[in-house]
Amino acid sequence: MYLGDKGFFKQKTMKATNQYNITEKISHRQNRIQNSFNDVVTNVDYTTTAVNETEELQSTFVRLLFHGGARSLADNSAFHFASLNVYNDYRRNYIDDLSSRESVGSGKQIVEKIDSQEDNSIKSIDFFSHGDMFALYLIKGASIYETISKESVESNNLNASLYLGSVTRFWRGSNLHEDSRKIDEINFKKCNNKCIIEIHGCLTAGNLYLHDNMCEELSELLYSNGKTEAIVIGHTERANPNIKGSITTNEEQDYRHGERKIFYNGRVIHTTKREGLITRNEIDDLL
Secondary structure (H helix, E strand, O other): OOOOOOOOOOOOOOHHHHHHHHHHHHHHHHHHHHHHHHHHHHOEOOOOOOEOEEOOOOOOOEEEEEEOOOOOHHHHHHHHHHHHHHHHHHHHHOOOOEEEEEEOOOHHHHHHHHHOOOOOOEEEEEEEOEEOOOEEEOEOOOOOOOOOOHHHHHHHOOEOOEEOOHHHHHHHOOOEOOOOEEHHHOOHHHEEEEEEEEEOOOOOOOOOOOOOOHHHHHHHHHHHOOOOOOEEEEEOOOOOOOOOHHHOOHHHOOOOOOOEEEEEOOEEEEEEOOOOOOOHHHHHHHO
């Protein structure tokens, strides 16, 4: 992760020294930009799902976007394009933050990526995968290039999902891979106090009545870890990427429509059906 420089041009007492340092630091900056470009271009994992993208910016804050994990290459393609639209929104609206977009195929990969960040640095986390009230469903080796058969998942124990808890993993976690995880294994200390988590898959904000759903539990975990202004957004119904209906192109796919609920410390503070990005300023007005 590139944290950026806080300033290249400091005043010097001698003109010659000043010119030398400026030239040297500009050269250093150009080399870092070229290296960053090379990293982005070559950072492709063809064995999982898609291109992993990271933007270098002068910031200590990051936005993580995880997409993929489905058996179907078509579903993973939809997650890919939808995550790219959110990624581009972040680049336009939060230009001082670093955005990282990564294809995933296991709960372990998500937990480790979050844990690798600096404390209090994560401004937002977005998940683009199949899900419901109990889990985000992730298949080990999922790809936008090949569909994995149900038989392969079962015979090779490829279920590497991220579960609500131990009980739901035991109850619903057939064909478990060793890389499956629970959400309480996430290190929430890495999140900023105003972190926004949004799950773009189906039903993660659905009503379980006697038990927390994924969004509700995540919001409580954030709060209990000292993130007292953090919130979680999720769908109450089956989400789909066709934001413009049947005329939606691949590049326009976006799950930010339909009914979504916003959770704060285990309770719903807002329900909306409007389309598009819900900004931090809008969240602040609700708290």
